[in-house]
Amino acid sequence: MGVWQVPSDLLARSRFAVSPMVDTVAALHALYHPRTPWQRAWRERHIEAFRRMLAARPVARALLPASFNPRWTADFLTIAPASPEPTFPAELASVARLSDEQIRADLRVTRPAPLAAELLADGLADQVVELLAWVWTHTVEPEWPERERRLRADIVARTATLSTGGWAGVFADLNRDMRWLGDGRLQINDYPEPPLSLDEAEQLVFVPAHCRRGWVVWDVPTRFGMVYPARGILVDPTSPAPDGLARLIGANRANILARLDAPLSTSQLMAVTGLSLGTVSDHLRVLLDAGAVSKRRSGREVLYWRTPLGAALVAGG
Structure with a gap:
């Protein structure tokens, strides 16, 4: 397998x-x-x-x-x-x-x-x-409402990767043992088993979860899938922003940007920063205008995450 x-x-x-x-x-x-x-x-x-x-x-x-x-x-x-x-x-x-x-x-x-x-x-x-x-x-x-928001935020980020890097880009960051080998071959783990043909399969799904490592889900021979660890499930509400970044763009704005390596909604940012809704929204608007974050709607939520510029600011902070 x-x-x-x-x-x-x-x-x-x-x-x-x-x-x-x-x-x-x-x-x-x-x-x-x-x-x-x-x-x-x-x-x-x-x-x-x-x-x-x-x-x-x-x-x-x-x-x-x-x-x-x-x-x-x-x-x-x-x-x-x-x-x-x-x-x-x-x-x-x-x-x-x-x-x-x-x-x-x-x-x-x-x-x-x-x-x-x-x-x-x-x-x-x-x-x-x-x-x-x-x-x-x-x-x-x-x-479950909070869990579901985190899981859907992960899917939004993966979908963005899919649009730019294809499935090979998605698989490269999905699970540590999982990778696209080419020629229709998807490695799902390192077990020494013969390849399994999915010719009869009607469904292939990828499911984010609150877990340390993923696992296979299936209903042979028609349904197959892979569970993988969702990003952003270990958000630390006490983690500070880099001092240099705080001096450059302000402490609250730096605090928000530092937490957006995985997509978060305004309500999630309120929870992990302790800031009010209006304050979070104002800072996000500035970060959006500066090109440091991107956004996308997922259901009733709007999710935000760092762009390459935002990531460079945090890394150099």
Whole structure:
């Protein structure tokens, strides 16, 4: 599975998508095994409730070590989104349609060892659905509007790259093991597997997520996709702008420009700078007029990010 052979028409139809289920699986993995500072800080807010839930659900406790290993996630957690704008209930319904035996077969691939006794009883699929619903309801859904804004901001930036550098430019910065090899070959990881032809595929999607590393999503043979870490998820609200830049263009303006390596909306900039809406808007207008930032509408939000000039100012600050 290290290389996908992608027909040109499939690549032309490929798209970006935001998936509530993908972010829920990323959250589940972070609760089970955190890796980044952002995830650790987020995890601290939810870990006690998560542990209490697991203490009452022995099947869920047994599912976690069987579902994740360092190089693979069980396939029932990696179903590709079926629509451009999936909802969590619709994606959860795709999992609910799986049988207990299908889930056990996926677990045996992920962890080729005898399954725990708790995973052999009837009702395993129901337990998976309940676990995912709990993670969504208690940890992801309350902050979904902000999560979705960050994910859509990433897509706006990737789309801008696509218009200037093509898919090869997008893939170069999507995931550390992912690259376009030419001749229709897309390397998705470094696994030593024979190339996989996507001739029968009807859908190829790329899904940003709040995660440290990406993973494959698929529903063989028709739907394939790649999850990748969204940019801008580690924004530090206390990070100062360079002193030299602040002296050149003013502290508040420098503070805004320093944070726009990934696209942010005015409301996000208000949150990370502590400035009022009017102040943020005024400074953005000046930065736009100077050619230091660009903007693009995404849904109800207008997103801003640094131009090459803005990046040079920050780098030289």
